[in-house]
């Protein structure tokens with residue numbers, strides 16, 4: 001019987017964003033999304049089955065070396081219970097999860113976190129779960145995690161029970177990303193709560209969903225052609241459309257700060273100077289730059305020299321979620 005499994009998954013950054021839920025109970029997205037997995041932002045999660053009866057020995061969750069308290073611990077525990085309720089696993093589990101990047105600051109930690117957890121839990125199931133099943137299950141933990149199961153460039157439609165499919169293998173993606181990390185406190189409004197607020201209060205929410213569906217189709221074509229200019233321009237404008245929806249939410253979701261704005265202006269200047277680079281940002285202040293692989297190191301130097309940037313991460317396209325050890 002399997003006792004201990006370690007799995008690893010890469011975080012992903014969306015080129016067409018998921019912001020809004022179609023059905024909260026099953027965590028289905030209202031907008032279709034497309035992402036690039038990043039090799040330099042990973043979560044490694046070990047799951048141990050330590051008992052037969054979770055009512056006697058409750059599940060135990062540690063995130064980055066500390067017992068998980070509050071919402072994050074409850075969310076992971078609830079996710080393990082979902083697998084039990086679906087009849088996929090039984091028993092009590094301990095989860096030890098480690099991110100190699102800042103957690104809970106809008107840097108997509110739930111994408112890699114729930115993908116690594118789902119990949120590890122699957123090893124305890126008697127059911128054979130293929131990548132499609134696993135992506136659906138990861139989505140129930142966090143929508144963006146569905147895309148981290150697939151790795152590379154992945155697309156998650158907004159159908160009734162979607163799974164992400166890999167559009168391009170990591171080695172066939174000609175681009176990578178530089179992530180400019182900006183000093184920040186943990187998010188005050190998490191993505192789930194923020195999306196619900198946007199749907200119920202933003203006058204732009206309906207327009208945002210329409211734009212996202214249009215951008216998704218256009219992005220599929222740009223990616224098929226491996227066209228950086230079309231891909232980058234679409235990613236940037238889709239990011240601004242999502243931000244418009246966030247800003248017009250009540251109370252406003254102002255995830256950006258002064259450094260974010262500085263970086264978003266700087267990318268326009270770099271393009272005017274002839275650099276092929278495009279920017280996107282999520283529910284946090286960090287900025288991710290999309291560029292050709294050969295341009296990433298020079299770009300990292302430029303980003304690091306911008307005032308307020310505390311660190312830069314250079315990532316090539318990341319692998320699908322995988323089990324790294326099992327005993």
Ligand code: 2P0
Nearest residue numbers: 014017018142143144191192282283
């Ligand atoms: C994305 N984000 O597509 C977008 C862009 C944030 C902004 O996916 O509620 O943490 O767990 O399903 O996956 C963040 O949403 O949300 C997200 P839940 P998740 O990457």
